[in-house]
Amino acid sequence: MSAGRPALAPRSDFPVLEEVVYLNTGSIGLEPLPVQRAAEELGGQIAGRGTVGFDDEIEKRVGDIPRAAAARLLGAGPDDVAVVTHATEALCQVAWWLKPGAGENVVSADLEFPSVTYPWLRLARDTGVEVRLAPALDDPASFSLDTIAGAVDERTAVICVSHVQYATGHRLDPAALVELARSVDATLVFDATQSAGVVPLDAPALGVDVLVSSGYKWLCSAPGAGICYLRPEIWERLDPPFVGWKSTEDAIAFDATTIPLARSARRLEYSTPAYAAGAALTAAVEYLLDLGIENVLAHDLALAGELRQGLERLGAEVLTPAHDDRRAGIVIARFPGWEGPDLAARLAEAGVIVSPRLGSVRFSLHVFNDSSDVERALAALEEIL
Ligand SMILES: Cc1ncc(COP(=O)(O)O)c(C=O)c1O
Incomplete structure (x- = not known):
């Protein structure tokens, strides 16, 4: 070398x-070899042995482990983090929950990764919310916080942007974004897919409302397990648009008549997770935190x-x-x-x-x-x- x-x-x-x-x-x-091994071990165990040694209680505990790891990464309590499949899934859920309507606007940028803007563009067809994509494509190098700030006004309900831009590499200052969102009482939805695993992120200290990240890029983990942090005041209000047996406080109560939502950000998780991807996420977070x-x-x-x-x-x-x-x-x-x-x-x-x-x-x-x-x-x- x-x-x-x-x-x-x-x-x-x-x-x-x-x-x-x-x-x-x-x-x-x-994925480093120890991460691959962790995923293979759990994936192989479930694939080959089903519920042998993997009963309902163990299944629940195994589901808790990646959530705790993700929480450690983000300096958050485990109740404030959900393990989702990918960033896009969480962005869609959050968009349809917040559901801003006519007379309000959502601010993002025209050079964003499509999953950051699509949920809002789709929502606009139903609710009439205005989606303001701040212009930067013509001169991508000029993109900055000012680009976003220029589109924000007192009718802004949501600011949805990436921490690090996928196609220019710009990193925005999350504290400044939080301040901008607070100044107009908007919800900040922050996509950390191109930064989590590289940039230290203390979500509660930053004060972001929603933080999402897929796991298979800078987190060195596998497709199928991503992260969504929700500020406690956010998940307490969240009535998730998609619900399933796993959205509930006690999934193995199997009560099909009511929806007793989990008293945590876990209410965002609605179905059986990709357990092997969760094991990869846990091992990857540990690997990165060790570094x-x-x-x-x-x-x-x-x-x-x-x-x-x-x-x-x-x-x-x-x-x-x-x-x-x-x-x-x-x-x-x-x-x-x-x-x-x-x-x-x-x-x-x-x-x-x-x-x-x-x-x-x-x-x-x-x-x-x-x-x-x-x-x-x-x-x-x-x-x-
Ligand atoms: C900012 C950002 N968000 C999300 C994604 C990917 O979304 P998903 O993992 O949901 O496919 C990417 C992928 O490049 C991205 O750059």
């Missing part, structure tokens, strides 16, 4: 790194900074802000004369795995990457360009 920054996590936990330079956590993160999320942020920022400098040397237009407080693990760049998909495909041929997004190329740097990955990606790019 070359001199420079070593990986934060043991690279041997990520065997695919022997084959490729993996800079694609923003799309699908790599230390502050250390993860410092590492990802440093590597992304190294990459950024190299990209600029190669003549790229970098859309991601340079300041450490305004970015996380993502760097997005445009290359004059190149379409993102073509360049990403050429990089893949050279063994460098990235994603094309909005005409640009997205590079994601995480705990298993080191400076040699950055150098190899830059060398491959130089060759292609």
Whole structure:
């Protein structure tokens, strides 16, 4: 390995790194071997043995474990966290619960990940709520808190934005967003899918109303188990639009005549979870907490900074802000004369795995990457360009 920054996590936990330079956590993160093993163990046990050694009581306890892990990650009490399948599921549930109507507006941005805006756009067809997508697509590099603030007024019922933008890498300040939402009495729905696992998040201290994250990106976990934090005052009011046997205080009471909702954020969970994905989430959170999320942020920022400098040397237009407080693990760049998909495909041929997004190329740097990955990606790019 070359001199420079070593990986934060043991690279041997990520065997695919022997084959490729993996800079694609923003799309699908790599699960370290201990996380894969935890999922295989529980998944295999349920697949092969059903309820043998997995009775109703054990099933309930097994369901509690990933919730407790997610709560630890977010500095929250376990009652304030639900384990959902993915961010999108929680965003939809929350949208249909809040159900803002005609005369109100929901503020987001036109460059957001579609799952952040779609629930509201769909809801608007039923309720007539105005969905204000603050304009940033024409000049993505200019995106900031001001972009969002410019669309907010006293009729704003909800602000729904990502912590870190999937297609530009901008990181917004959650405290400033909370202040903005509070100033007009709006609910802040905060999508941390591109930041949870990289940026330390103390949800109660920040005061966010709703925080969602899928598990399979920067959390290094598996598809099928994501996180939704609800501030206590929020879940107490939440009358979930989707309910099922698991939404209740005591699922194994099997009372089909009333809906005694769980007295916690768990009321958002309505059906049998993907237990193996939950085991992966638990192990992944422990893995990341052992590394230390502050250390993860410092590492990802440093590597992304190294990459950024190299990209600029190669003549790229970098859309991601340079300041450490305004970015996380993502760097997005445009290359004059190149379409993102073509360049990403050429990089893949050279063994460098990235994603094309909005005409640009997205590079994601995480705990298993080191400076040699950055150098190899830059060398491959130089060759292609
Ligand atoms: C901000 C954001 N939210 C949500 C998602 C994915 O949603 P889901 O995991 O529900 O498919 C992504 C994926 O790129 C994302 O960037």
